[in-house]
Amino acid sequence: xxxxxxxxxxxxxxxxxxxxxxxxxxxxxxxxxxxxxxxxxxxxxxxxxxxxxxxxxxxxxxxxxxxxxxxxxxxxxxxxxxxxxxxxxxxxxxxxxxxxxxxxxxxxxxxxxxxxxxxxxxxxxxxxxxxxxxxxxxxxxxxxxxxxxxxxxxxxxxxxxxxxxxxxxxxxxxxxxxxxxxxxxxxxxxxxxxxxxxxxxxxxxxxxxxxxxxxxxxxxxxxxxxxxxxxxxxxxxxxxxxxxxxxxxxxxxxxxxxxxxxxxxxxxxxxxxxxxxxxxxxxxxxxx
Numbered sequence: 001x002x003x004x005x006x007x008x009x010x011x012x013x014x015x016x017x018x019x020x021x022x023x024x025x026x027x028x029x030x031x032x033x034x035x036x037x038x039x040x041x042x043x044x045x046x047x048x049x050x051x052x053x054x055x056x057x058x059x060x061x062x063x064x065x066x067x068x069x070x071x072x073x074x075x076x077x078x079x080x081x082x083x084x085x086x087x088x089x090x091x092x093x094x095x096x097x098x099x100x101x102x103x104x105x106x107x108x109x110x111x112x113x114x115x116x117x118x119x120x121x122x123x124x125x126x127x128x129x130x131x132x133x134x135x136x137x138x139x140x141x142x143x144x145x146x147x148x149x150x151x152x153x154x155x156x157x158x159x160x161x162x163x164x165x166x167x168x169x170x171x172x173x174x175x176x177x178x179x180x181x182x183x184x185x186x187x188x189x190x191x192x193x194x195x196x197x198x199x200x201x202x203x204x205x206x207x208x209x210x211x212x213x214x215x216x217x218x219x220x221x222x223x224x225x226x227x228x229x230x231x232x233x234x235x236x237x238x239x240x241x242x243x244x245x246x247x248x249x250x251x252x253x254x255x256x257x258x259x260x261x262x263x264x265x266x267x268x269x270x271x272x273x274x275x276x277x278x279x280x281x282x283x284x285x286x287x288x
Contacts, residue, residue: 002042002188002191009038009040010038010042010043013036013037013038013040014035014036014037014045015035016035016036017033017034017229018033018034018228019031019032019033019034019225019227019232019246019250020033020034020223020224020225020226021223021224021226022221022222022224023221023222024220029245030220030249031245031249032223033229033250037049041175041176041194041199042176042181042190044177044178044181047173047174047175047176048170048174050173051170051173051174052170053211054200054211054212055167055169055170055173056166057209057210057211058165058169058211059162059165059169061206061209061211062129062165066129066160067127067158067160067165068128068130068133068155068156068157068158069125069126069156069157069158069172070125070126070127070128070133070138070154070155071125071126071153071154071155072087072090072094072123072124072126072153073122073123073124073152073153074086074087074123074146074148074150075152076118076119076120077119077120078119078120079119079120080120080122080189080193081192081193083122084111084122084193084194084197087122087123088111088197090147091124093145094141094142095203097141097144097145099133099137099138099141100138103130103131103132104128104131104133104204105128105129105130105204105205106128106129106130106202106203106204106205106206107126107129107203107204107206108126108127108201108209108211109124109125109126109201109203110124110125110127110172110174110175111123111124111175111197111198111199112124112125112174112175112176113175113176113180114176114177114179115179115183115186127168127169127172129206133155135153135154135155138153138155139153173200175194175199226242226246232246232247233254233257237254
């Protein structure tokens, strides 16, 4: 059962959202949305924001190194907590194996939990730097350290582009998805089983590195409020260039919210005005 105060924070998350614009010391213009946030792992919006920060942090940490992605999974079970215990313990044993020590220098792992037809499915996404890690070798090692003798692993190279690293990190850093959050019973069990557990941690040469990258925001000299999100979107629909720039920066397409706000885009307004001007003017009544 989710405590009442935690549930209230979840339900009120995102309220009183305003858009802010700032300029860094080197002249870069940045935008952000500030709102009442719950920072809860059950909140998809907060998880997405955290994943975005982590993605920026990973890009900064990787630099010119070669990043690889390893997925470690176990067989699905009907109970979540025992599966999580086995997964985390097995990962600790894996890191003490020789095949791991020879190939992996450091990295970060992300715990993700989903629910499917066979029950709970927990897996670890591991982003690491180091040497080539053979699929067969890591599968044999994973089978040896898991009580269920699972060899369900996958290792691949991450694209060297900043966009590729950000995409994969954002995907890996989410704790769960709608297969859990959309069902009250699954959500309650997930919240109970995850209590006190870390979804993300660093290891090896990355140990101690702060994954959430707030460096860009910390470089901002002063933040200026552009107003509530609703008003900024409305201003963007009216063609305000500052509001349109802000919407693009925070990932909002104003025209998608036109119906919700009961507004029309500037282009649609111009079309309506053009149609009106094409109509013949009304005839004046002659005075008698």
